Amino acid sequence: DVIQCVKMVKKHNHCVPFQCFDRVLDQLIKLNSPAVVVWDFYVEILGCGYPPKLCNFNILMNRFCKEWKVKEAKLVFDEISRSGLRPTIVSYNTLINGYCKCGNLDEGFRLKRVMEENRLVPDVFTYSALVNGLCKDGRMDDANQVFDEMSSKGLVANDVIYTTLLNGFCKNGKVSLAMELYGRMLMKGVKPDLIMYNTLINVLCKSGNIIEAKNLIDEMSMKGLKADKITYTTLIDGCCKEGNLDAALKIRKQMMREGIELDNVAYT
Template sequence: NTVINGLHKSGRYERAKEVFSEMLKSGLSPDSTTYRSLLMEACKKGDAVEVEKIFGDMRSRDVVPDLVCFSSIMSLFARSGNLDKALLYFNSVKEAGLIPDNVIYTILINGYCRKGMISEAMSLRNEMLRQGCAMDVVTYNTILHGLCKRKMLGEADKLFREMTERGLFPDSFTLTILIDGHCKLGNLQNAMELFKKMKEKRIKLDVVTYN
């Protein structure tokens, strides 16, 4: 495991696969840590075929993937727009007896938002909360971005209020999303109020915000 993980971190994926094959030939049984290194590197390369091959081998040996494995695979498919596959692996998390965490939920929510599937994103967000999984700033920003892209500023403002009421501190990306959304709809007063709020709370402003 140490050797394979080291090769993975140094980007020597082909050599890591060779060591893995040698490991199997010697009669040693790989565990989730072994497979995780291979999966993460295959995901990094965007090789969906190799990812599914590794995952299939993993399951055939009754090795239960951990949440890091699932999040890496889901992220690969969600980024490429293959939400059916991402959802398939999301359901596999539960089938494996694991509890989806914030990262797992946010990956799929982001995939839905990028495709403009706001209803599905909000439905998953509601499921997330029902399961007792708290949203963080990244999750809120993901949905806010999706809402603003669809020009759903009323819903975005409502979600922003919920975020602050839950005690989460917005970052520069949060407010830049909302400012941009209001500007594009001509709501300059709302945009300036948000800009003023950023300065009052000493949130670091970047070039994107000023633009």
């Protein structure tokens, strides 16, 4: 209704204060309105002389990417330059992440090159998006190369990148590489979280390394992290597949002592 009112005012050649545009745009964003609705309104108010703001373009790109509408996000990106603004690293990262999540890695890497040509230096978030896309595509060698490139430029990987790589190695059955990366990560002073531990425990159990998986659980405990339902269920599954039912039942008892309820997966 508010948008229609704005259109009516504009139709009758009345001026709408920019503050009014700000409030409507702000509400559309806060209410999680569909990206296309917000974008259409934004284009309309730009036509009324509303000054373009880079933050609004970035928000709209991010919204389109979350809705898996990367083509529309690219249109927003192109409009930044046409509006006399210069895309920032946030603008590029948003679109690169969108392309990578949709599996269009070629376009993601092309944008990285364009960004560098425009004298913008890729940051950890740029590399994180690319590594994540490569891991999802099973291209672990390429993901490792991108990771090495990032490290060679003095950028410090965060736990998100490490978890992504570890998960990728694990899913592709490269247990030794996963554990090697884990060791390098510890040497860099990065503290693993519960998700990272569960990822490693999962791959160790699937590869039959139950003892190493248990050692990781002990390590977790020493570092103040408490094993959760996923941790124990993964270990139960590993023990059962190895035929060690006694160990699996002991884990079940430990879960009960700690007040962790078994779910259908664990019982199965």
